[in-house]
Every structure is written in C-alpha cells, then in structure tokens.
Amino acid sequence: MLFSLLVGKSRGISLVSQSKHFAIIIIIIIIIIIIIIIMIIIVTIVFVFVIIIVIVIIIIITIIINNMQMAAEASIPEASKLYCPYPKCSTLMVADERGPNMHAECPACHRMLCLWCRTPWHQGQTCGEAKVYPGSAKGKKETKRLCFLALINTGLFCGLALQTV
Numbered sequence: 001m002l003f004s005l006l007v008g009k010s011r012g013i014s015l016v017s018q019s020k021h022f023a024i025i026i027i028i029i030i031i032i033i034i035i036i037i038i039m040i041i042i043v044t045i046v047f048v049f050v051i052i053i054v055i056v057i058i059i060i061i062t063i064i065i066n067n068m069q070m071a072a073e074a075s076i077p078e079a080s081k082l083y084c085p086y087p088k089c090s091t092l093m094v095a096d097e098r099g100p101n102m103h104a105e106c107p108a109c110h111r112m113l114c115l116w117c118r119t120p121w122h123q124g125q126t127c128g129e130a131k132v133y134p135g136s137a138k139g140k141k142e143t144k145r146l147c148f149l150a151l152i153n154t155g156l157f158c159g160l161a162l163q164t165v
C-alpha cells in the first residue's frame with residue numbers, strides 16, 4: 001500500500017515536471033517564432049526603405065542628366081538639329097550643312113537618313129518628290145512621329161523647325 005502510494009506520488013511528480021518542461025519548450029518556441037517574425041518585419045521595412053532611397057536617387061540622377069542633356073540640346077541651333085528617324089535610335093545629331101537631297105548615315109545605327117526631311121532616306125526620290133519634308137502634310141505627321149520617338153527613346157522634348165522646299 002505504502003509502496004504503491006509512493007509509486008503513484010512519484011509518477012504524479014514526474015508527470016508534473018514533464019508537463020512543465022513541455023510548457024517551457026512551447027514558450028521558448030513561441031518566443032523564437034515571435035523574434036523571427038519581428039526580424040522579418042524589420043528586414044522588410046529596411047529593404048523597402050533602401051529600395052525607396054535607391055529609386056529617389058535614380059530619379060534625381062535622371063532629372064540632373066536630363067537637364068544637362070536639355071541644356072546641351074538647347075545650345076544646338078534648331079536648323080542643324082537632327083534626330084535619327086528610325087525607331088529605337090533617335091540619336092541627336094548636328095548637321096553642319098543641311099539642304100534638299102542631302103543624305104547621311106546615322107553614326108549610331110548606321111542607317112541612311114535624309115538631312116533635309118529628317119526622315120529615312122528616300123532612295124531614288126528627291127525631297128520634293130518624296131514630299132516628306134517637314135513643311136509638307138506628310139512631313140508634319142513625320143515630325144510629330146519623330147518627336148514622339150525622341151521623347152520615348154531619349155526623354156527629350158524636341159523642338160524641330162519646320163521648313164519648306
């Protein structure tokens with residue numbers, strides 16, 4: 001009887017201590033999970049903060065570069081200013097001499113363009129025949145297209161002088 005009581009008591013004690021251990025382990029696990037969650041939140045906030053700072057720096061640099069480009073572009077006389085008319089190029093060029101039926105190669109994409117019409121070179125046609133010079137109806141559309149392409153490709157607003165042949 002005494003023996004069995006002792007056994008029972010000792011069993012009860014061991015059960016209590018086991019459940020206490022179990023509870024401590026669960027608390028430790030919960031604390032670890034909470035710490036991990038807090039760290040993930042902190043890392044995420046820092047990450048987002050860094051990304052925002054990088055984006056702001058990129059935007060500021062872009063604006064500075066664009067301002068420098070615009071200042072450089074503004075110093076070029078309108079009459080000698082040229083944008084490559086081909087999509088995905090729009091390289092800004094300066095033609096020392098421009099006149100009807102003069103063509104040249106784009107230094108960037110190496111395709112032929114008409115210096116007078118500011119369009120792809122109209123092979124076998126004079127500027128008057130091609131009727132795409134900026135003063136013509138087609139040419140006005142072409143100038144608009146050219147400026148739109150230049151804006152997309154270079155971020156610059158182009159002010160190209162209209163002319164007639």
Ligand SMILES: [Zn+2]
Nearest residue numbers: 084089106109
């Ligand atoms: Zn080009």
Ligand SMILES: [Zn+2]
Nearest residue numbers: 114116117127
């Ligand atoms: Zn032409």
